[in-house]
Amino acid sequence: MTKTTIFPKGEKATEYFTGDAWVEMLTTDTKNFDVMSYVVTFAPGSRNYWHSHPGGQILYCISGEGLLQQKGEPIQHLKAGDVVEIKSNVTHWHGATPDKEFVHIGVSTQLSKGPTTWYGAVTDEEYTNED
């Protein structure tokens, strides 16, 4: 089995993902910092649903090969060391490539602006649309 070499893999996500993904919360105090942070491990081919964060989200890529799409833009490839700033209210999804696991830290910023909004699943057609 694949696993992250730095952070624990955490629990299998039960909603808002297509395929297998695991989430481990990294911080506990959302009140003092106004952020939430976690590590996500995506099995090859897995991805989360289209969603948006009122306060934005930052991804710090730790290992593997990932994909990110912000609504209206082409799919972007991610690798270890890449850092992505997803601005407030931008609808997007992220996940692994079809063949490789992908691990990122995520920081949801300005939590006080409100909770994540989840939309529908990323279809296979959307996931493989590299035009």
Added chain:
Amino acid sequence: MTKTTIFPKGEKATEYFTGDAWVEMLTTDTKNFDVMSYVVTFAPGSRNYWHSHPGGQILYCISGEGLLQQKGEPIQHLKAGDVVEIKSNVTHWHGATPDKEFVHIGVSTQLSKGPTTWYGAVTDEEYTNED
């Protein structure tokens, strides 16, 4: 030479550090997210000055062996996978152990609460005081 295997090492820090340390900024937009984030590489024996953040700071330990002291508490040992939440206005310092390099991501949260306050250098006596 040692280096991080995930993120770039960045530029050598020119102030507020004892010994050699390198800082690479990881995010650019402080306005949208209200955070600043960076990777810091501490050479063995190096550490930053006593300081505090009005909005708090989170450290995500990536590699090596580190030390952290929050004012009035014992020195804490850090390793890859450890995550530390340093609350608002808590005076503290962090750095490498005497023998090992240390790399962490740092996220300074709630930047809008104001800039970091820097105090004096951590003396050799403080750095080695493991009581």
